[in-house]
Amino acid sequence: MATDCFFHPSLILIAGALVLPLIRGPFLKPYLFLIPLLTFGQVVYLSFSPGIYGQVSFMEWSLTFGRIDNLSIIFSIIMGLMAIIGTLYGLHVKNCWQHFAAWFYVAGSIGAIYSGDYLSLFLFWEIMAFSSTFLIWFNRKDTDSQAAGFRYLLVHTFGGLLLLMGFVLRYQATGSIEFNLLDYENAQIYTWLIMSGLMLNAAVIPLHSWLPDAYSKATITGSVFMCAFTTKTAVYTLARSCAGFDILIYLGVGMAVIGIIYALLENDIRRLLGWEIISQVGYMVAGVGIGSALAINGAAAHAFAHILYKGLLFMGAGAVIYCTGRSKLSELGGLHTNLPIILVFMVIGGISVSAFPFFSGFVSKSMIIAASFKAHFNSVAFLLTMVSAGTFLVAGLRLPALIFFGEQKSDFTDALPESKIPWNMLLAMTIASLLCFAIGTYYPILYSLLPYQDISYQPYNQYHLSETLQILAFTALAFFLFHKKLTAVAGTYLDIDWLYRKGGTIFQWLAEHPVQWFDTLWGKVYRVVGLYSLMTTAKFWSWFDWHGIDGLIDGSARGVKQFGTVIAKALQRGQIQYTISFTITFVALILLAFIWL
């Protein structure tokens, strides 16, 4: 039914964003709510009619803007839903350009998910990268946000170039720009380039450092959008093109472990949550790497659940920053009296990510772990379960404990009371909390959207409940015993971004020290050896020029002149008989010479 009237949902957001600066006064908030709602409505409408739409011929290629199938449906629906929640959360933001950038960002995400070829994918990929950069730059309260925005943009430009190189080389080799499953058995350099380009956006190690850096510097609303779209769109693209690439299993487990270790240390709330995104996306990447139907279902389900609870956690963190103006855990503490409602929201987010029964993480994360066991990757499954305990340690215990409990580490007399938090922020957090609970309790809402419907998975059984409750209970015990080891320590925790953040300083040091030393030494050598020998040589050539060259030429000239003068005096005496005599003699000599020679 949609074939004849395919209307791309991204166009609603793009057109809405372009008109947005003209909307004023009482129309603004209804308009801000309406556009994402229409987009979500269109996404849901299209999901009833899977198929290939929006095919456009461009030069010699056929571009596909509307590939609607089981895999793209679940991702596009959650992106549409998050667009509503995110915009609602930022409804009070007066800078319309922030909404403008956010809508373009979501348009890029949905566009990438619907793309059936690399060219349109690349177009939307870059729209996402550029528009989201503005969500960092608009944060005027942080002096480092400008630099962080440039770092983010440069890293994503690099990722975009990897993708571009990959699909151009693939087109040269195969003549196709179709965006489908790549051939892992006969992987070529372009396969790895494409995978690396997609991996960068999914923050797969070692291409992950941009995430905590950027998300902690964005505006409060900006980080709520950013935590949802870039990584999960990339997970979709990996599931589409790299399913079953077993290298992703190990990279995913590495992400999960490294992410949670940094999250256990981190002092900035949003950096901590950023590290936890890396950890949770690690589950999805590992699921994509396993590649079985259950694993892909698990990756998709976890992406869906993750967007909601991580959005909720970022919204809660944003509310804490909004009220207190502080984002360092070492400056917070004891806020349960000031912000009790935010505490409830953050605990719901925390227990959802920790896979508490009846909350969304329980029905999604376990699917990936079950798929690992089923595919006989037991060590992978045990490591992911270990990280699951670590996740509760971080998001369910450490984060709320350091923000809301213990002693207040700052004077919060200047902090806004909870009653000053805009209603729209509270409403957005309420919706996200209810969805986390609804998905965890009535999981068929989520499971009915999964790509492989013929795979059955039952999360609520006695064994799984017992396993989860044991892990959670003993994690709580470990926290009770060792919570002092997890206090917030002010500091910067070095990561791979050190290479490019300190790379300039290293270059400068190299220029100032060894290069400068060599240059000075070379100068001395030149003065002592080079200049002296040059002067000596120059003196010699000067002498030679003066006495040799000039002597020869000038001497010849003088000789010719003197000879000419002598000849002229001898021959040009003015007496005709001598002149005739010399002329005839000269002619006779020439004739003789001619005859003899």
Place this chain on the structure above:
Amino acid sequence: MKQLIDFFKDHPTLARLIFFGTIGGVVIWSLTTDTSHGHSWVEKHIPAFWSIFGFISCLVLIFFARWFSDSGIRKGDDYYGD
């Protein structure tokens, strides 16, 4: 919420009793659970395996994180000049 937290702050013994009681209850329940659905040998044969696994996992993560932090990756707050 505030009243509930204050109540437990005022009654720490009760709070600890509930906390340890819940942990004990979970362990006892796990001993009665049919472990034949476990994926691996250890799950099927070690009683309360996931309790031990959960606790050890946390110890490994906490102590590794602390060691990692002290190994030189933690620098000053304005290390990058933020």
